Amino acid sequence: MALINSVWKKWYHLLAVLLSLLLVQLPNLHDPARFLSEYVGLAALWLAIVSAELDRKPFSLHGAYSALVLSTLVVGSFVSKLVLRRFGIFSSPFFAPILLLGLLTDRKLTIAVAVFSSALLIASTEPSSFGFSLFLISNLVAAVASSGLKKRLQVVKPAFFTTLCNVSFLLLGFFSKEKVVLDRNLLLSLFMPFLFSVVDLGLLPFVEYASLIYSDIDLVELGNMNHPLIKLLSLRAPGTYYHSTIVANLAEAAAEKIGANPILARTAAYFHDVGKVKRPYFYTENIQDKNPHDELNPKLSHLIVLDHVKYGQELARRHRLPLLVQDVIPQHHGRRVQKYFYHKAKEMGENLSEDEFRYIGPKPQFKEAGIIMLADSVEAAFRSVRNPTASRIKSLVEEIVSGIYNERELDESGLTLKDLEAVADEFARVLLSMFKSRIEYPKEEIKRVIVLAENPNHKPNKTESPDRENSENS
Secondary structure, three states: OHHHHHHHOOHHHHHHHHHHHHHHHOOOOOOHHHHHHHHHHHHHHHHHHHHHHHOOOOHHHOHHHHHHHHHHHHHHHHHHHHHHHHHOHHHOOOHHHHHHHHHHOOHHHHHHHHHHHHHHHHOOOOOOHHHHHHHHHHHHHHHHHOOOOOOHHHHHHHHHHHHHHHHHHHHHHHHOOOOOOHHHHHHHHHHHHHHHHHHHHHHHHHHHHHHOOOOHHHHHHHOOOOOHHHHHHHHHOHHHHHHHHHHHHHHHHHHHHHOOOHHHHHHHHHHOOHHHHOOHHHOHHHOOOOOHHHHOOHHHHHHHHHHHHHHHHHHHHHOOOOHHHHHHHHHOOOOOEOHHHHHHHHHOOOOOOHHHHEOOOOOOOOHHHHHHHHHHHHHHHHOOOOOOOHHHHHHHHHHHHHHHHHOOOOOOOOOOHHHHHHHHHHHHHHHHHHHOOOOOOOOOOOOOHHHHHHOOOOOOOOOOOHHHHHHHHO
16 A cells, blocks of 8 residues: 555656657557556566655755656657657667767666666667667767766767767677667767757756756856855955855865765855845854844844845846755755854843754755765864864864864764765865964065155165065055
């Protein structure tokens, strides 16, 4: 009964599989018994490998991922049928959908779709071990090669390897006396993957805008510091802007160390505190003189600080930032307590619970969000360290990471204890390299530029030391 309920919850997946099978077989549908057996087999394969991957985080956090995969499957099936009927099996019929999913999701999900699409395509042709092997190997090669691409020019990589695979099968079929036309199929094998790559590059911005699921290629462009929100942050809250760049450096290095997505970690870190453009002077890194919280009730201070999360989410939605970047804005605080205001309220004699000073959450739901939570706390604590040394930095980082872990804030992030150990080591390394002391350069006599500009004939007084001149100009 539980199995039936779980399958029924995926009814729209089963509908998409049915529609895809119809599209790849039209107009010549197989007889009802064969069609039904093919559908049952394909549905079981989909639920076993593709649907199971969609249940993983972060894909399970947003219905947009399921919608993306299912729509890509259906549209891809229709296009593949047209390509197959016109050009044959050496035309890489499912290359474009696989490349698109490889750019927008991860390798494991793309490989699952590649395996399923191979079984789907063979259902539209005369079943043969040669045809199925060609579909399977070329689709797997495309899936593996299309993952983790960071530049647009790199899309030639999956096209090249898929072409190489097709040509190998073409020569194998020719010398093994398979019925293949060498000249025509060789041209198709060389040309079609590169054509589909260009088509996918043209479609990619529209798919990203509609789904809010971004490829690494566009995440790199999004985090190039020219985005209007980042510029606004640098002008209104320069302290927060500087804080975000350091958090981005820490998060990127740690994500790369543990095999998470460093591009997502860096880009999300740039935007994690963007809500502070509203009332920036209420946040420590932007306070220059008097702290405005000194004159406020702790509960009111908590509400003001809490508002930057809500406003940040509003700005992110308004500017259509990627879904996972939007998720990081509330998740990097999780359900933690604003302890400074909580203890201040207790000192004032107010009988309030910790829950009244908690952030709204949720807790980090994927590794990159957990890393940014840790990096945010480490950077904030590091600013108070006097004369940082390797031992002090390492001790501080371990204390912060252990504290957040003990608060159970990372339980849903997917970060293991081994990951946390590697993250702490990488944080300490990056902070030490960023803030290590520089050598003292020898002092030289420097003419005072401002004085010379005002009076070109001015000659420095011999009694005036270079140090004094420099101090007057500083």
